[in-house]
Amino acid sequence: MDRRMFLKHAALGAAAVGVARTAAAAEMYFPVKADQSLFATINRAKNPARKNPLEQKHVPVLKAPATVKAGKPFTVEVSIGEQIHPMGPTHWIEFVELNVGNEPAGRADFQPRGFLHPKVTFTVVIPKEAAPAGKVTLIARQRCNLHGYWEGTADVAVT
Ligand SMILES: [Fe+2]
Structure with a gap:
């Protein structure tokens, strides 16, 4: 093999290794095994009393007082x-959002490094006019990069 032929084969081999490594890295960060049907809708627990393992890991769980006073702050975890x-x-949670009824109240974004636990505490104030029926539904939503958009709710009486 002459020098020119050797260099040509070495360059082609290096390019092939580079492409293979790039594909392996892309597969690591953008896996194609995600179930695409989970991204087509907002997912909820089908039976909240008996969640399956996917629902147990993804449905947001809200901790809030059952009754709050209008205009007074309270915490929602x-x-x-x-x-x-x-x-x-x-595999990580991209963000957590909290809505008060149909109104967006807040959002926390997460990075995939794993420094943060996917647990957020919001301090919420509900004015009297936001709960004319004396109650409001808190809606938490989150998005998992592999398992889509998920929702959990909690009803709160407002006095
Ligand atoms: Fe997930």
Whole structure:
């Protein structure tokens, strides 16, 4: 093999290794095994009393007082989920949102490094006019990079 031929084969081999490594890295960070049907809708527990393992890890769990006073702050703790969801470079919770009825109240974004637990405490104030029927539904939503968008709710009486 002459020098020119050797260099040509060495360059092609290096390019092939580079492409293979890039594909392996892409597979690690953007796995194709995600169930795409979970991204087509907002997912909820089908039977809240008997959640399956996927629902146990993904349905947001809200801890809030059953009754609050209008205009007075209270805390709402949102955990993802009953079994805390893993946080790593390939599988993580991207964000947690809290709505008061149909109104967005707040949001926390997470990075995939795993420094944060997917658990957020919001301090909420509900004015009297936001709960004319004397109650309001708190809606928490989260998005998992592999398992889509999930919702959990809690009803609160407002006096
Ligand atoms: Fe997940």
